[in-house]
Amino acid sequence: xxxxxxxxxxxxxxxxxxxxxxxxxxxxxxxxxxxxxxxxxxxxxxxxxxxxxxxxxxxxxxxxxxxxxxxxxxxxxxxxxxxxxxxxxxxxxxxxxxxxxxxxxxxxxxxxxxxxxxxxxxxxxxxxxxxxxxxxxxxxxxxxxxxxxxxxxxxxxxxxxxxxxxxxxxxxxxxxxxxxxxxxxxxxxxxxxxxxxxxxxxxxxxxxxxxxxxxxxxxxxxxxxxxxxxxxxxxxxxxxxxxxxxxxxxxxxxxxxxxxxxxxxxxxxxxxxxxxxx
Amino acid sequence: xxxxxxxxxxxxxxxxxxxxxxxxxxxxxxxxxxxxxxxxxxxxxxxxxxxxxxxxxxxxxxxxxxxxxxxxxxxxxxxxxxxxxxxxxxxxxxxxxxxxxxxxxxxxxxxxxxxxxxxxxxxxxxxxxxxxxxxxxxxxxxxxxxxxxxxxxxxxxxxxxxxxxxxxxxxxxxxxxxxxxxxxxxxxxxx
Numbered sequence: 001x002x003x004x005x006x007x008x009x010x011x012x013x014x015x016x017x018x019x020x021x022x023x024x025x026x027x028x029x030x031x032x033x034x035x036x037x038x039x040x041x042x043x044x045x046x047x048x049x050x051x052x053x054x055x056x057x058x059x060x061x062x063x064x065x066x067x068x069x070x071x072x073x074x075x076x077x078x079x080x081x082x083x084x085x086x087x088x089x090x091x092x093x094x095x096x097x098x099x100x101x102x103x104x105x106x107x108x109x110x111x112x113x114x115x116x117x118x119x120x121x122x123x124x125x126x127x128x129x130x131x132x133x134x135x136x137x138x139x140x141x142x143x144x145x146x147x148x149x150x151x152x153x154x155x156x157x158x159x160x161x162x163x164x165x166x167x168x169x170x171x172x173x174x175x176x177x178x179x180x181x182x183x184x185x186x187x188x189x190x191x192x193x194x195x196x197x198x199x200x201x202x203x204x205x206x207x208x209x210x211x212x213x214x215x216x217x218x219x220x221x222x223x224x225x226x227x228x229x230x231x232x233x234x235x236x237x238x239x240x241x242x243x244x245x246x247x248x249x250x251x252x253x254x255x256x257x258x259x260x261x262x263x264x265x266x267x268x269x270x271x272x273x274x275x276x277x278x
Numbered sequence: 279x280x281x282x283x284x285x286x287x288x289x290x291x292x293x294x295x296x297x298x299x300x301x302x303x304x305x306x307x308x309x310x311x312x313x314x315x316x317x318x319x320x321x322x323x324x325x326x327x328x329x330x331x332x333x334x335x336x337x338x339x340x341x342x343x344x345x346x347x348x349x350x351x352x353x354x355x356x357x358x359x360x361x362x363x364x365x366x367x368x369x370x371x372x373x374x375x376x377x378x379x380x381x382x383x384x385x386x387x388x389x390x391x392x393x394x395x396x397x398x399x400x401x402x403x404x405x406x407x408x409x410x411x412x413x414x415x416x417x418x419x420x421x422x423x424x425x426x427x428x429x430x431x432x433x434x435x436x437x438x439x440x441x442x443x444x445x446x447x448x449x450x451x452x453x454x455x456x457x458x459x460x461x462x463x464x465x466x467x468x469x
Contacts, residue, residue: 207414
């Protein structure tokens with residue numbers, strides 16, 4: 001991992017601003033809660049350094065950290081970054097944003113796949129690391145986090161590293177329980193906790209603007225048997241509280257309504273009143 | 279302690295006032311008529327703290343399983359809510375299947391609505407220090423710490439132990455029963 005270097009902060013913030021400008025609006029129903037932009041700059045630098053030279057799978061990426069990392073590297077604002085980034089997300093608006101952004105900025109290392117985490121992981125299963133910022137599992141004791149981690153581990157074939165972003169709050173009890181559950185799950189899955197970076201990120205979360213998240217970094221135990229098979233997740237006990245209490249997943253994909261003027265104001269938001277002709 | 283504010287009770291606390299340019303007294307009169315004519319009324323609201331699906335519905339269903347009901351407890355406040363008084367045409371419990379509102383129902387300038395009965399004026403005190411957030415990302419946070427700034431509503435549970443020298447005591451002037459389907463999404467008709 002390269003040492004952190006001084007970066008041009010103005011250039012970095014403006015680059016992240018380009019990504020944010022192109023991002024779809026979040027759907028709270030699916031726990032799409034966006035990280036604040038300043039924290040996205042710092043997080044992108046951390047991810048770029050951590051996954052330098054590696055093939056990285058994003059298991060869901062509403063924040064568009066994948067785009068940020070690829071873009072900062074391509075623009076030379078960071079001189080390190082992953083060799084390949086694949087974003088797997090069930091929201092076609094997110095996937096299309098990745099595709100359009102990669103195309104417009106010639107980010108050849110960045111691609112996306114429309115994928116619902118409850119379905120068999122489509123592969124390839126030879127990524128070197130994975131990243132996920134899943135639904136945080138307040139109402140399901142971390143089960144939703146475990147589902148995303150399971151897919152991340154499968155993406156690496158059981159041998160690699162993972163960075164998981166989950167709630168971390170000194171005041172509340174549930175994030176501590178979830179952190180414990182998630183760490184136990186990682187250990188049961190043949191990974192160990194390499195590092196924790198506490199209380200790093202804040203969010204556009206109107207019901208708890210002070211809630212922070214941490215980075216948990218996992219690494220596989222040497223000699224893990226390779227994972228080559230992935231299966232759908234159908235166990236109702238794992239899913240019944242997926243998006244909150246008594247709120248199991250019902251939607252396979254969020255589909256994008258195609259239009260011509262992406263990134264521009266929707267025409268149904270306004271009408272034009274013309275100047276009177278003189 | 280008032281009867282409905284007892285240990286273990288679920289409350290949806292909300293600050294209310296002028297909404298979508300309509301004074302509170304007029305809203306109360308209109309909602310009372312809606313309940314008389316339609317059986318239930320729809321109390322419009324917005325914000326992200328009491329999302330119908332992820333917060334209010336599971337909260338209310340939990341109490342219903344044990345034969346209980348959650349109450350909407352409203353604190354009157356001075357407000358200037360300038361949202362346009364646009365009437366919602368449709369409602370949905372899940373954001374997928376939508377139904378038309380009956381003509382008598384008018385939810386204005388809101389994204390969501392609580393389904394209510396038995397709307398009545400009251401006078402009681404709620405000690406927010408004796409409550410905690412019942413579910414969601416702030417589950418377990420004390421009501422007096424949670425209700426601040428832009429956070430003006432919450433799904434709360436009354437706790438068993440009473441805090442000495444509480445810091446936030448609010449006056450509840452309006453109460454309603456929240457009834458199935460508890461909370462819904464509302465929208466204008468889609469063409």
